[in-house]
Amino acid sequence: MSSSWVLITGGNRGIGHALVTEMLSCAPVIATSRRGNPPGNPPTGKHWVKYVACDGSHQPAVDALAPELLAKYGAPAAIIHNAGITMDNLHIRQSGEQWRQVMETNLNAIFYWNRHLIPAMMAERQGAILLMSSVSGLKGNIGQSAYGASKAALVGLAKSLALEVARFGIRVNCLAPGVIDSEMTRALPPQAMKQLLAGIPLRRAGSAEEVARVARFMISDDSQYMTGQTLVLDGGMSA
Template identity: 60%
Template sequence: MTKQWVLVTGGRRGIGRALVEELSKQWNVVFTSRGQQPQSAEAIEVQPGLWVECCVCDGSDEQAVDLAAPDLLARYGAPYAVIHNAGITLDGLQIKQTGERWRQVIDTNLNAIFYWNRHLLPAMMAQGEGAIVLMSSVTGIKGNIGQTAYGASKAAMIGMGKSLALEVARFGIRVNCLLPGIIESEMTQAIPAEALKALRKQIPLRRLGKASEVAKATAFLIGEDSRYMTGQTLILDGGLTA
């Protein structure tokens, strides 16, 4: 496969970090981070001839994307793939949710996708090939108390993905959604042992998912083996929504 570059939004930690580590085995990778450039980026092992770059950019800030995206296009050309992974939860019952926190979730999880696509899609269309993965969540199809904002944003990503897939298919670009379930993370590590045990019992496979498993599924969705797959939602949740 041509060693083109891919963009991973929110690639500093968790699933994002696993995405960067997995995809850098085959592609050049640019990942975004909202804060200062993380030193951890230097620790990522890349294959000879490939590179990984951190782009400091808050995707929820339209003006920041308006600066970052053209710069990346000018330096590297069209990306082969874009993985829209950046997201936040800001859990809270809707009756206690503030307008500011609601907008922050929607801006980060949903609007940022539009900001990036508006710049990158035309170049990808001219290129005549590519793939987009929207990192949704099972919360987008299965309710979860305290996550109305998060669930709304993730469900919207599924609808966006299906319509976008139809718009860009004739340009050789595929668009799919990946819906992880409960994945091992810093958040789950902080859950008390008994609560974590009860959580596992809700999952038919009786374990949490791993960030590396999400990353491998993403590699499949942008790779050669899924070239006839577009407009679909791939659920990776250990049977939680079966």
Template identity: 55%
Template sequence: MNRKWLLITGGSRGIGRALVEELARDWNVVFTCRNTGEASQAVVDACAGLPGWVEAYPCDGSNEEQVNVLAQQLLEKHGAPHAVIHNAGITQDGLHIHQTAETWQQVINTNLNAVFYWNRHLLPAMIMNGDGALVLMSSVTGIKGNIGQTAYGATKAAMIGLCRSLAPELGRFGLRVNCLAPGIIESEMTEAMPPAKLEAMRKQVPLKRLGTPLEVARATAFLIGDDSRYMTGQTLVLDGGLTA
């Protein structure tokens, strides 16, 4: 087993939980969540029998000071991570003309600024190691757009731009940077939808089904693993053909 560790932001539920549970099969994993509690402990407990150790830490990525403190703590405890998976994010859906400055800024801070806050601490240590990978969890909304998700779409499109510029900056140090853009993925939100609305969503997808969190996790495993060592600056779209 690879004894290196990686960081997953937003790992207590949905895609984040799938990331933790899948990647802990081959790596040691630290994940963050807004607050430690039953949800985060359930993830840790679910991984108890896996080869890698798993640690959960409370951290609001939109709070620069919280990131500063935890990033330094993790570097002192574990050294540089092999990979950072920027997964934490919120949507705050609503038509653009109805958005408040507060909700707009909340999405920008959580989805985009948090990436910068973590990178400024962890990237120097990763550079010194001369190896590693970043994965930015974007979305097809950043490519094709979606009504009511202007702030979310802006941040996810920004991730793609950040990836394309950061990859050539870090390539000479042996670090790779890629985006993963999932489409419509099974979640608590989709489970709560009226059946008719959910069926309409399925019909939009050429493969006629929603993706699963496990499929996202396995694509992420590819992006941080040895099989993608010649891949950087790219966006891997996992959407069942939605953007085809």
């Protein structure tokens, strides 16, 4: 990965916050979120980080911000499409608006960003794109039909997009985390968490830091012969 900047969407908490912290050791970072500034103190590292308020599901917001970033900083060395929402509900009980919000945030926002940033990366003939999928996109999960569909779509997107941009030196891959220690999992009743962990061969949840370290590998020169692939990080849950 070159010394140019890295875009991380959904970078103000959870896995996104860990991604920003990890990537700051190798490149400047621009992190977007709906609110902009992260809670508490921002992460520090070898390089600078800028937080920008941008709802990626709102195409006009991306259409305004992306050209501004390109004009100021040039083409990114890497993009990590991390922003996502769940809105879990049984399929027959989910509203049309909930379905659309999940698809806009988890899938369509990637297209809104890529249509601006990929041409600039093609001109540089280098770069890496990482789509943050989920094990829910690879195996069924009750109440996550919208979320699972959106995350499964990223696997197909990575395969096709990788073929389209490979000749320009750009790699496209997916990372599919499983159960990760987070505010959501910590809020589960102890018995529910026990049952959840029982389905994981390693008998524990992963950490956001573990996800971030793998993500860094996937956008770095250490993985420069990997493209169009989905790497699963789930403690063996989908094995």
